[in-house]
Amino acid sequence: MGKKLLTLSGFCLFMLGFIQPAFAGRELHLVATNYPPFYADALPEQGGVAQVVKEAFKRQGYNASLKFYPFARAALLVKTGQADGIIGLWYRKEREQWAQYSAPIQPVQIVFYKRKDAPLSFSQLSELKPYTIGIGRGYANPPEIFAAGLTTEEGNSDEMNLKKLFLKRIDLVLIGHNLARYLIKKGPAEYNDAFEQVGQPIATEVFHLGVSLAVTDHQQLVTDFNQGLESMRSDGRLASILSQYPQVETTQAPVEKTRTEVHP
Template sequence: MVLFLILAVCLWSPPSLAVNAGKVIHLLTMEAPPFMSDSLPEKGAAVHALRQIFKKNGYDLKVTFTPYLRAKIQALQKDDVSGFFPAAEENITTGYVLSKIMYVTPWGFAERKDKPIHWNQPEDLLPYKIGNVMGYELSRVLAPAQKKKKFQIENVSSDEQNLLKLARKRVDLAFIDATMFEYLMKSSENLRPYQNKLQINAKIIRMDEYGVAFKNSGKGKAHLDVFNRLIQKEEFHRLVELYFKTHMPE
């Protein structure tokens, strides 16, 4: 009887593991707290929301963190990776297809409270130094004016570094996601001394729409179909907001 049970388990296990392996969706992403971060609970709000939606539908989400510009290249090179996120229509490159939109978020400029900047057209920003994180699509904000004029843009490697440069008066504005600004001002030890000195500029620049860039071949195309079938923007937003209530500092 014992031998029969052992044989039964051995015969049953491989197919089960094969099925589970076939339902793993591996995506690359970047450090962008509170949405995605290897150091946050459940890897951040966006990863948590995606994982919950996939999980209830029988899929497992695997996420690997890498610099954003590198993710576009590495995803194409790695057979076990299906794509990268977040992705917008403007940064989809050859070899990828953009999924359904899963999240919409406001972008603007952070500024010092003692030096608010009033502007209407991109040309109004010419006198100011603007901080930008490498890989962010600031050019979309300044086009087509940037074709005629030279803006003062200083690139940095992270949002925290960008805000620190702003607080220390090395730049006049910092291009940033409004939700990320709120999170960093509450959670960063380095920014704590400046909590009451920075704010988001009154002019919201745009609402960005994000999805996942899936590879336009093989497993990527199959997982694109799965994603578009399972993901509903309303559910994703609800799970992200729930994460913020649970994990965001007051």
Template structure:
């Protein structure tokens, strides 16, 4: 009887251990950064992008936990493989060597913001912009053409540590142009600047490039491709059942920003 009881007890422990491991294995850890209104620890659901990521994985039976870092560190953390994925990034050849890209989370135009008093109406190539001081944000993704033009001395690039600093640089006339995505740019302006300051700024309607944000899965992890397939399946389901469009409407209405 004692032997039988011990066997039953051992089997029960193994069963509990199995389910505990399975439940733990369903928790995904993702490294990310602040980029309102798409992502922010201070927003509902962490912002639109994190809401979409969480719901896509939830549809497939997974939970998500986010850890926020400055963008440059976010990228380094993502490479190590300690996290299941890193959110969220534009495409680049460098990253493609290290990560598997999810299907797009969203699309947005990246433009040149400037003061309304700055004479900047038309441009064809980056070579036309040599006379301007152009602000960019450390750790962000920009086109290879921008870096090549800077390397050749055709562009005057000014690197700052945040988008907020870059907008202040514009207002103080320490830069002439600032490269920023439209939705994220105006969201930040509404949050951080006065209406008077906002009314002094505009952007050139011609996009520098159109961006798509992706969830990246580090190739050093053996489960990366499996999780990529899981996420893409969940994302497709969100779009098919109309929830993705609903979340995007909430984004435009300002729903994610806490009062």
């Protein structure tokens, strides 16, 4: 009998060696705000940045699902622990109260867009005081915009801000470079030759995964994600996915420094 039990125990341990990886990490529920072409519900694989996050976790044994909400709603779900993390979080000190930041994933340049028929140019932000600038509601907009005393008008989405710019209800839109190109390409035909970037990028933000401090294993999740991300960086998979997002070639540094110094 003892020999049979020993044999059975050995068999169970042998089988456990095959089964264990499936349980190495729990199911993760992530959220994000539509921000094409980087991540959006309608994109293949939900976008390249979303693909990176899910693959990095998968390499560490987790299965991650992603749902999209307006930013304020997505942030609330993370703050309350109803979601494990949020994709694409830009660094702001105050957000450390409810999220732990991962290693950087992808930079995104923030630029101004105007109508092509508008004779508008600037070299300093203070020169934009006569104009109304469309910004995203709830976004972590560059603080220099407000420090310069510029007039802003919040919109529910970047699509809405571009529409308002087209209709001449605002003078400028503050928007991500790749996002603007995507929305113009996918928008109405009259958008094709209506807009252009004005000035140099004013900021370079960085996408992070923000893991909810309300979940008990947040530290382990960030550690595991960073390890998965680093393995993708080492074998070239990360560069392969993110190469689809070209950056603006600049002739000078952004008005606002890149936000990577706290979480390099």
